[in-house]
Amino acid sequence: MSTPEHRIKRGVSLYSFQEEYFLRTLTLEDCIRVAGDIGARGIEIIPEQSIPGYPQLTDEFVETWFAWMDKYGTTPVATDLFLDTKLYPDRRLTLDEQVASVHRDIDIAVRLGAKVIRAIINTPPEVMEGAAPYAEEQGVRLLLEVHAPFHYEHPWILDHLEVMHRTQSPALGLMPDMGTFVEQFPRVVSDRALRDGARPELVDYIVKTYDDHGDTHALMDIMNYRHGGPVEIGLARQATHYIWTDPRSMLPHMPLIGHIQAKFYEMTEEGTEYSIPYDRIVPVLVEGGFDGYLSSEYEGNRHVQDAFPVDSVEQVRRQHAMFARLLGEQKDPVLPTPRTLGAGPGTGPHTTGTGSH
């Protein structure tokens, strides 16, 4: 079966290597090198994660950054911004301060050569509108991440769409996170809960409710009624934070979609994502004429790190082997190599954590 013609490119968010970068087993340069090796040639970077001294970037750093791009055959594609509205303990940022924060991150994206900026989901529509003229002037796009549990019918997203359609700013758009297409509960998450002592029958209840695409709204209450503790309640909360929607829900918004965060939790040894049906997502992107980057976002490390060695590079490699196949690339430059992580028992949620991305 041949894949229709398309202009979809492959990339990786360095978020994917957070475990190794955190533990200093991979440097920033290493992350870029392995991205090039894997064939994930479009680089997405979180400056606040990977660039010590942010928001100051030295000329020396910028020079080194572009030298790495040349050396490893990669291209800067996207930066991810945060909006610290709670910077001060006693008040929230004003609208002007929020717009100024976005402007600062636009300047950083420009210096790094990225044309796309991920606006974090908490960015208010009025801040997007306020920052759009500067983004336009600087030739970059501010793309609101559509991150679970949000979806294309959600009032928060509709308010953003209203701004995008009313202003018709070419600088504004959307960045779908594939975590909105979690069809099956990630087993790395439920397995972790079991290792953390969750009662198996309550874990089964949560997983089954999710997998049946049942009503997850009251799951935390039910865990409480069933005498679950923090681990079960945390797992239930997790179940309300994943969502499944039909990937075709992206189609009406294709003109606004400039980049895809290809979230994943577990690439199995068979070369598929356990929870997210990329074999049905990629054809939708092809059909919609998407011409940006599929940018890997591995988020499984936190669910397996307690019991298994984390190998984010292998996980990203497997995802790209799958992408190459689904995109109909002639030669598969990234054959997966058998390793330990993929089919291993999974794991559970860190409910006290610091959010997902």
Next chain:
Amino acid sequence: MFDQYIVCEEGFRARSDGRTGGVVEVRMPYYRGLTLSMVEAVDLTLDGQPVPTERTTFTVHGNSYTFAELPTVTDDRWEMGERAELAFETDQPLAAGEHDVAVSVRLRISYMPVPGGGRDRKRLLLAA
């Protein structure tokens, strides 16, 4: 997400500034660096006894702060994975040998409706 890495296994030591107490190296359980004004607490419990915040100081890349100062520090950051030094004073010198070290980090993350952060507890060896 990085709770299990908060307390560093290496670097636990007695203070070298003549005061009694010690230094434990700690990492932030978060996937990016954070401006220090959003680090709300790095609470230490040593051998089961909470150490009062006013007896601790926090050092990132050579810059030291009290926890009373941190809420106002908007021009310095705790970088991702950076080993910060949490120095603490005790009444008596620390005994050589194993100590139970528990650290709880509370972060103000703008996109989260509840506090972020995490906790970790390890047994650390203080060399004689």
